[in-house]
Amino acid sequence: MLSLEALSVRYGKHIALDNVHLRVDPGETVVILGANGAGKSSLLKAISGLVTPEPGARIALDGHELAGVPPHRIPDEGIALVPEGRGIFTALTVDENLALGAYSKRARAGEARQREFIFDLFPRLAERRKQIAGTMSGGEQQMVAIARALMSNPRLLMLDEPSLGLAPVVVGELFDALGRIGASGVALLLVEQNVTISLQLAARGYLLEVGRVVGEGSAVELKEDPAVRRAFLGLNA
Structure with a gap:
């Protein structure tokens, strides 16, 4: 479904990505x-x-x-991003954040259905739909960020460090929800420092070092990769 070839990104003289190749298949979690x-x-x-x-x-x-x-057209292509730091509209209510998430053309016909799915996924948001998002806990704000992205009816949902700064019990709830999102047919591309829980969720993965892909494979293969075990799991090869 998603295919990246020869992707390089520079910020001035700094090379952030160098000739990256990557794919995400339909409904797959990577x-x-x-x-x-x-x-x-x-x-x-x-x-x-x-x-x-x-x-x-x-x-x-x-x-x-x-x-x-352009970035504002990407949701119409079927891709949604939950950025690091959430990026929600803190002065608006949960309902208003969700309404803004459904702004793209592809989202409008299925807006009511997506909202129903989201409130089933995150019952807390249904209870607090009129609450100002900025007054909510960090975990609840991350739920709002994911819910707002889902309102665009994406085929591919990308998440940048969704567990950052959250308590372990909240992380568990969020990853349970991500599992349900993946089971619904939405592909997930996940950037996550919590390697253990992300490899439980994902089917495949890629290992990046200084902008280059230095390893890839199934989640099982990556768990056994000496570089992953040393750097992220605190285990000896």
């Missing part, structure tokens, strides 16, 4: 592993149109080229 500064967020931003890749890059969804599509 995790991107890597230390801080490896280029994980730049990867999601390039797919979302938020940064411009170097010439020669190919970003395609079902063969349709996305490089050059």
Whole structure:
């Protein structure tokens, strides 16, 4: 479904991504592993149109080229991003955040159905739909961020560090919800520092180091990869 070829991103003289190749199949959950500064967020931003890749890059969804599509048009292509830091509208209510998430053309016909799915997924949001989002806990705000992205009716949902700063019990709830989202047929591309829980959720993954893909495989293979075991799981090879 999603295919990246020869993707490179620069910020001035700094090379954030260098000739990255990656794919996500329909309905598949894929995790991107890597230390801080490896280029994980730049990867999601390039797919979302938020940064411009170097010439020669190919970003395609079902063969349709996305490089050059402006960021505000990407949701209409069927891709939604939950950014690091959530990026919700803190002065607006839960309902208002969800309404803004349904702004794209592809979302409008199924808005009521998506809202019903979201409130079944996150009952707490149904209870607090009139609450100002900025007054909610960190975990609840992350639920709002995911829910707002889902309102665009995406085929591919990308998440940048969804568990960052959250208590373990909340992380468990969020990843249970992500599992249900994946089971509904939505593909997930996940950047996550919590390697253990992300490899439980994902079918496959990629390992990034200083902007380059240095490993890829199934979740089981990555769990056994010596580099992953040393760097992220605290285990000896």
